[in-house]
Amino acid sequence: MIETTVTIIGCGDAFASGGQLHTCFYIQAPHATLLLDCGATAYYGIKKQGINLNDIDAIVISHFHGDHFGGVPFLLLEEAVRNREKPLTIISPPTGKDRIKKLLKQLYPGSEVLNKLNLLFKTYIPDGVLQADHFEITAFPVAHTPNTLPHGLRIGIAGKIIGFSGDTAWTPMLIELARDADLFICECNYFQSEINGHMNYKTLLNYDDQLLYKQLLLTHFGEEMIQYRDQVNHPYAYDGLKIAL
Template sequence: MTRLNMTVAGCGDAFGSGGRLNTCFYVKAGEHAFLIDCGASSIAGLKRNRVDINSIDTILISHFHGDHFGGLPFLLLEFAVYGRTAPVTIVSPPGCRERVSQLLSALYPGSKVLERLDIEFKEYQPFETIETAYLSVRAFPVVHSEEALPHGLRVCAGDKIISYSGDTEWTDNLIPLSADADLFICECNFFGLQVKGHMYYQLLKTKVGELSCKRILLTHFDNEMLSNIDLVELECAAEGQTYTF
């Protein structure tokens, strides 16, 4: 039986509301470890939680917004500077290598980070399943900024399933995405405000009955959500917390 340990390195929104860091979930699966999203502040969140950076062998990216993939240049730079030789796999929507290369050229010109590392980029299409050495990742299109190629991810590791909504407003794709998942990480940016491309709690609580996941964990809160957190009846992510299942 597979046992997963997930540490929340970051569960905030794009603006650091409440002092929270950008999205990053570190999951330990036996001898392996992977990230679900890698927002701009992720390396700080990982180190704050004493994560062994070199243990990470796979990085899953839900979409191309800075608070979800903007930490890749900094993480890869650390790998390169400290002489990492172990391979790393990045699973993402199409175009990740080009975007990361552009960021590295702007932030660390001449560093040649990608050339110094053994990186395999695996790109998914809607409803496609990507296989890595130990993960099966199925991508579900969701409703967010189209230019960012937003997807929810259904991640199978052995006999365990973690589903992750990415950033999205309600879509019926969340139902099969989260079906029978051991953990469904669901963005809930707002409490009552209705903002295109994001979930709000007062709607989500009416939809929970349609989801068959074993456990739901809310994430990606803005100030309005945080100020109403005592009224939320679903489990909320907290940075530094580790969840075992």
Template sequence: MTEIKLTFIGTGDAFGSGGRLSTCFYVKAPDSGFLIDCGASSIPGLKMNGIDIKDIGTILITHFHGDHFGGLPFFLLEAAVCRCEKPITVVSPPGCKEKVTQLLSLLYPGTEVLEKLNISFLEYQPFETIVTGGLKVQAYPVIHSEAAFPHGLRIHIADKIISYSGDTEWTDNLIPLSADADLFICECNFFNLQVRGHMNYQSLKLWLPGLTCKKIILTHFDNEMLNNIDQIDAECAFDGMKVDI
């Protein structure tokens, strides 16, 4: 059986509530390492956890909000400066290469980054499966800001399944997304507050008994959720948390 370890690099919301970093999860298997989302604070988060970017070959992006993909330009800049020769694959909704190129031009004008890397951009469509780097990734549309092209991801690696909701309010697509997954990471931004495009715990707990995932961990907390975390029955992630899958 394959040994897979996941580190929660960042488990906060877009505003860094509670001093938490923005969304980024690092998954390490014997022959590969990859990121699920790469929020704006991902580079310092990876370094605080002793993770070398040269050990990361694939980056999966759920949607185009800064707390989920805003760290990608900095990741690629460091890879270019370090002369990383390892192939890098970015898997995302359509348009990632153009967005990253624009960001690099704004943040570091005149600096060649993508030209120095062995990088590929793969784009998925709703319910499409992408196969790359030992991963099989299926994208499920979810309910969040439409302009950000939001998706949840179901990731097959070796004999394991990791599912991640991305940012979303409840949608029935989360049922097949998480079905029988070894780990389902689910955003739960709020405790009581109802905000379109985000989950709250009072809504989620009504659906928990019907989910068939083997393990669920909640993430992406705002201050209201953090202030009520002792009332949460499900396991809650924190920055630096490590999980064997």
């Protein structure tokens, strides 16, 4: 049986601290392949990992900051140029299609990319589960910049649960996101500084015993976290890391 794997395409913060690419996780399962976020610089990492774009069935977007969805126009443009026929699903908070359309208009005016691809746009279901082909997503609002429509996600795929905090400060929603997750990917932008909309490691330690994950992976490190990385006692992401679930 083919195992389910998660490859870290990019795990950096908005400023690509430490030279890490923007957020993007490549999830491969027996019957579905997903991108979880696709930040502005992630497309380079997708190419570096040798990923065949046609293998991607869906792109899942946690929120509308450029380091989490700014790479989508580049992927769509290439697939349009290559005359992709396979359907591609884009799952996001509301307004996803409109925001991506506006990005494409600014970056590649006149390209008409959306008209050249077989795209299906879906939005998260409030207080419900979004069923897709061979996977499902439960989305939870989290504590980040409100107008980016921030969500944490639980993805059920091939009998595994992948939890993702998205960008967020501490919120009790993380307890549900992490519960029984085979992998819980949690942003941890800072070591001890308390900055609105982001987690710090000291806070995470205070609540760690409530996060009943099976495996934790910290991500989205800023310069402060990189500086204190030798004091971090939990696994953390780096570009190119591959995890089998």
